[in-house]
Amino acid sequence: MENMLYLGIDGGGSKCRAVIASLEGEIVGRGVGGPANPLHGFQKTLDSILDASLKALEDASLTSAIYSKLIAGVGLAGVNLPGLYKQMTEWQHPFAKMYLTTDLDIANIGAHDGSEGAVIIVGTGSCGFVNSSGHKSIFGGHGFPIGDKASGAWMGLEAIKHTLLALDGFSEQSSLATKVSEYFAVDNALALSEKMAGRSSRQYAKLAKIVFDCADENDPSALAIVNQGIDYITKMANRLLRDNPQRLCMIGGLTDFILPRLSPELAAHFVKPIEQPEIGALHYAEQCWKSVHKQSA
Template structure:
């Protein structure tokens, strides 16, 4: 049986999927980080080897022939890195005859494939970070945002979380009115006083993800009607809408028809999604939105992309 493999490799985990020649998902397998900039290149390739072997061993049928693999890898930017990653994966699959086709795609391309069934389009992402991408059928691509938590990330979990923390302390000082966010933090983090937040946040081991985790507190308070939380969510959504609008302005008209919304903030905050859609529709009334949070995972998109690129005219 001919199968196609896809990997979504990131700084916290690597998700892999296999599909058959009809595009049906046969197996999934998850491993640790494979972003070479989150560790060493050898660690990344070792994890890729483990995940690919784990995926193949979990297939229900053993009489298989990989027809190609697509790697959606974060942190892989140069042609040299792509070549080294491809060689490492080919080594893992060397037991099969012939040279296995290997492609390295962007995170946006495999997500678009999962959501739209094609590797081109517009994607607006709001997770721990934020970024907007566009890919054209001829391979041309554009981006706005994605400059990290120091230089950008407006409309991200990190930005919402940081504003949430600051708002709570300004409320404690009496600069801002009381907010329901305070009580939620006390309950969820087990603090007896909100001033304990300082020692928690400034521990050396705290990182970007710890700050971004406070976004869920803000989203919860906003859904309960807290004015402070609603203001943070709507202002951050408007900021990301500005980033997306700057991207749309650069695009050829044929790419401005629809946008895929993906990421945990879209998944957990109808208010955030509604606000962003409204802001963009004010500028682009005919723009359609696709809820990418309901799409298959990006690893499946990567496998479907391998099938499309390497499976022949019927794939």
């Protein structure tokens, strides 16, 4: 165990974050690499993990020769799928050890600084995760366009659907439809549908702010969308609370839009996240390593 270091990896759809810490927990380096969502590119994910790790090593004035001294905790989307988990664990990685878990697990560990708890993540997508008494459960997170209610992409999709109906004269005009049409500089449904062809969930998610803005101005169509989202998050939070998590956090880009709209009773259950997911990955590496070390001692 001499000169060993912990490596925390938070893989994500747009970037991969790496952080290196001493066994005593002192952070010595950080690095950022490219996209690392194995559902959207397996080899790219491996490359991004190595790239981010190398940058973190460089930041710590170390070289890739240290790879073999790293105890890695890696959080990635999709590794709750058995096939992807197996594929990832078969990777001939250069680290001393790699402990693999989901992006949700490390986000949860980070949010609660190593303790158990629950998180609701609401950004481009949406998802709930709870770890209580060692039992982990995931809810939602089924992706665009079939799931992830209340997420930015879902809000954008609902806004587009409403706007197309309004432009065709099949639903009432609204400030939401007007603002979405202005955003895309279109004045008819055909032009809007053409603009949306092949757009990613991330591009739909950019419309979420318009939906919240219109809801703040009491536009009925926007309020209907927001209220559906809030209803879903309320169900999600109540479901997570049934497992009696020690703490409950909301994280992700829509947190500040959604938390204030929950009922005060429900909002009171939420506390602020303590650390970022990559720190959660560090904790995960440490927890797994110590657990094995204890067993073999």
